[in-house]
Amino acid sequence: MSDATALDYGFFSFASKDEVLEKSKEYWNPGKTSFWSEAGVPLVIDRREEYFIYDVSGKRLIDVHLNGGTYNLGHRNPEMVQAITVAMQHFDMGNHHFPSLARTALAEALIKSAPANLTKVIYGSGGGEAIDIAIKTARHTTQKRKILSIIKAYHGHTGLAVGTGDDRFSKLFLSDQPEDFPHVPFNDLEAMDEALKGRDIAAVIMETIPATYGFPLPNPGYLEAVKTLCEKYDALYIADEVQTGLMRTGEMWGITKHGIEPDILVTGKGISGGMYPIAAVLVSERCAGWLTEDGFGHISTFGGAELGCIAALKALEVCGRPETRSMVHYISDFIGKGLQQIQATYPDWFIGIRQNGVVMGLEFAHPQGAKFVMKRLYENGVWAIFSTLDPRVLQYKPGILVKPELAEELLDRTEVGIAKALADVRALDRKSR
């Protein structure tokens, strides 16, 4: 960089961070840009490596947001970088119409990693598209339209996926389709039974642990019972493993911890290795019919781009190593116990830990509690995001390759951030009284 304050990256340059923020509002997204500044997280990410991201000011943050597992393996994981760099000597995105080397290799690897009933893979370029594919597949297979999801579900914002979620995001675009997308409360089996028993539901779509809702944990037996209800009422079970897959729960796919063989399994985010967008839908033989009937049924130029497939193959390999699995168990044990200790210090403020592996939601005793904590953690060098659909809960998602030293440092910083946020909330309370 030429002068100390200028942000000159060769590809583009800005005079200062302020200029970036100004132009971001002017040309990109004023709403989002202002939101983060006001929330106390004025982050413009510059350098990134391991589990660290750096603001353009140089401030270092430990990333426990990971974009929902996208950076499972860390930022610019050297194995990922090497795989893609080498692959670029030979491959590009490929032609999506033809059978391809990389798509075939990845499909085989995915199927081998997954519950035995899943036999074929369909690619998308992102999670939302993959969810749309899952929904279309379910509709084709059952010849029914309705997709049942839970209230406050989040499965992405593409045309069909958005229907499964909170209507905040569909009404805005006049895209709410309440007829086709009924919702039931999470962990409520009676409501589930009620909704399914008309036998007009094509599929239930379920995140194994609903992330954007703050990781409320399924009651023991809940998912299993939902699966049984699906079978009873001839609905398919779509497991959204976009955030819970890829070893985050200590097994490759979170759903297998419940002994469930879903009819359709969706993966995204982490499968990209954080380097090249790709998502995939794994379907059972019963659901794979349209791939024979009309193989051009779903067309996506970027879906299953070959460079993405190579990234995904590498990401899947790293996630599936026995060493990785063991480490996730260590990390989950260590951070879980550390958080319990912090909780014991602030029991009236830090009121709950929802944890399954390194999927964690921290619950605070204030309707907007996680926003306070997020801000103080940011100041103290940790980036964790509040749950959009339940801002009491902080999403806390450590990587699956976190080293012991980093886990210790993370807990130190977290303790201080939580304490400071408590002081903030108390000060507010005093003012309002």
Added chain:
Amino acid sequence: MVETMFEMPLEPAGVPRGRAMLERADWAARAFASYDSATVQRIVEAAAAAGAARAHEFAEWAVRETGYGVAEHKLIKNLACSTGIAERYRASDYIDVVIDSDSKIVSVPRPAGVVLALTPSTNPVATVYFKILLALLTRNAVVISPHPYAKQVCAEAARTMAAAAVAAGAPDGCIQVVDEPSIPLINALMTDTRTDVILATGGSPMVRAAYRSGNPAIGVGPGNVPVLVDSSADITAAAQRIVESKAFDNSILCTNESVLIVEESAAAALITALTRAGAHVLTDDERDKVRDLVFPEGHFDPQWVGKDATVIASAAGVRVNPRTKILVAPFDLVVPEEPLAHEKLCPVLGLVRVPTAARGIDAAAAVLRIAGQGHSAAIHSTNPQTIMAFSAAVRVLRVAVNVGNSLGSSGLETNLAPSMTIGTGFFGRSAVGENLEPKHLINWTRVAYNSDASVRMADMSGINPWRVPQGAVPAYPRASNEDQTITAHTPVSVRADGPPDELRDEIRRLIIEELNAIVRG
């Protein structure tokens, strides 16, 4: 680097896997470092018993896989390095805090962390067992990188101990083994900052690389063992011991005798006794044939490592009695250009006659100038002056007296620490000059009080900083709203004082059976 169709080389797949092993070992080592001594004791006994139970099978497998050595001798080593090591260190304590109220110093043992253990093809399973047990005794995690010639048996041996250790409560991943060792992988492991100490047993280039790695390393150099027999020695006993030692595992221990130096006045009697003990003393003509075979162009041909004496004789065109255990090759002068003065990992023993014991000491020093500094030497003598003069002159760190050197300097038939790793110290450009033992894998935190008498030392007796692990380590990640009292992975419970009775009896029976077989065989 792997050749692919791409211009840019890809790292061999094993390299990232190896790094992942170190990462996992790092977690395991941290967990292990706070274990209490009773639990560790139980883990060590369980791993040792599991190793002993398959000692015979692995001895034969090692001979099959590497093509050298003697299975029944390997069995002895495998037992010595499993239950033998557990037994030897049962009373030792590398875990509990030591309080010295006189010096007002409390010492807290601290494990190294992640041990990278490179193991040789010559003592494959024994060294794997040995290094694993040393690591377990000291609460270290260990990653084994076996010699490629013995990779299969070593991997299975390591996994056998690992499974038993984890079942007895050891942290998951505290024992790992590389399946496909390669030079790039070993380099990556040696230079990785997660490696806390390297235990390098093997060839010199590998040992030097370990020292260059930037990580703490305990490496050992090669041996080239001179053995002096003076006129005061019990000649018959000396001959028997030397033949047995040279024949042991067909000379593939680095402690095997290389050059026998005999005082002229005892030479004739010794040669007769050697022959009676199973040696074939070569004529000059036969010696030349064997030398040309074993040292073509003057360099040792590794295809003869650990081969039977009769196989070597017949390949050289020398007729010997089929029960011949070793070949003795007389030569005149210990100088570098004499191939027979170099290390021979096969049952060929050089023989040099000297006019006096003093000249014998010079010859022994000459053997060590060629190779083997810091390693070991042997002497058969009853003269304390000679033994002392010999010991103070030869540049080695262990001198075995009136015992075969193979098992003498490795501590199996002396009271040195029984070891598959012989520290060659400063003479041999190594960090450790003793036989490797558990104490080399820990440091001590010294808690030192103000020495002024007015500052009182607090009573720390009874304070134990270590903890008994509760359940599997790490705990299986169950959802936090599940009933955590039901542990999914309950460790097999083993009694604190060793493996369960039935298992112990079974092992004892197996060992006795195997030993009987040796005696009969």
